[in-house]
């Protein structure tokens with residue numbers, strides 16, 4: 001079981017869109033996928049076709065009350081993935097865990113009790129380097145960073161990489177950076193190309209070749225509770241995420257080692 005955290009403390013950089021569509025694309029390739037929503041906004045939950053207002057248990061219960069994983073997981077029929085859903089309940093988790101010893105290990109412990117043999121667990125992180133993101137980094141084998149190629153894109157990256165480094169030096173030595181995915185990519189914008197060039201210079205092979213274009217279908221699909229490939233299979237957005245799933249899989253197979261940081 002490979003555990004992948006999709007992270008960036010910036011909001012609106014395509015974490016949720018990538019988590020959901022990568023999950024659906026990998027599921028369509030026959031992999032058993034668990035999507036864990038760690039954002040109180042519950043957007044990944046809704047995008048996967050689960051109504052966040054209508055769930056009995058959520059990642060809050062998993063983290064705070066240690067409800068067993070199999071009691072929290074719901075199956076999303078439309079996308080064929082299992083989901084640990086989230087909603088605004090999760091906002092309280094951080095405060096409730098404040099004095100708890102080993103609070104950053106709650107997700108890791110929950111996933112360790114997983115009895116279903118998932119191939120890949122994808123964790124959608126909130127837009128902040130808080131206790132929830134820390135739980136994801138402590139549980140994960142690697143981090144996939146999504147980013148938009150815009151002016152301040154690189155600025156927040158060092159804080160995230162520092163955190164990844166700290167976690168890998170302490171609680172979770174397995175943790176690696178899986179790669180960087182450029183989202184909402186517009187090659188006609190000269191800044192995009194400039195930032196892309198900088199990314200390649202700093203991060204080399206860690207930069208995924210697949211780019212996710214700006215595509216309205218990707219923005220529309222969540223309102224139908226569908227991953228893009230089940231909403232408009234031939235859209236550029238869906239095809240880009242299928243390509244991303246292909247590249248992700250290929251990197252595992254040929255063993256492009258997620259780099260040490």
Ligand code: ADP
Pocket residue numbers: 010011012013014015016017018043127183184185212213214215216218219220222237
């Ligand atoms: P994050 O999870 O990092 O906050 P989201 O995945 O929620 O980012 O994306 C932010 C907004 O941009 C959402 O409304 C989403 O539908 C939209 N969006 C994300 N990726 C794309 C894309 N490639 N093309 C068009 N819209 C996108």
Ligand code: MG
Pocket residue numbers: 015016017039043125126127
């Ligand atoms: Mg999000």
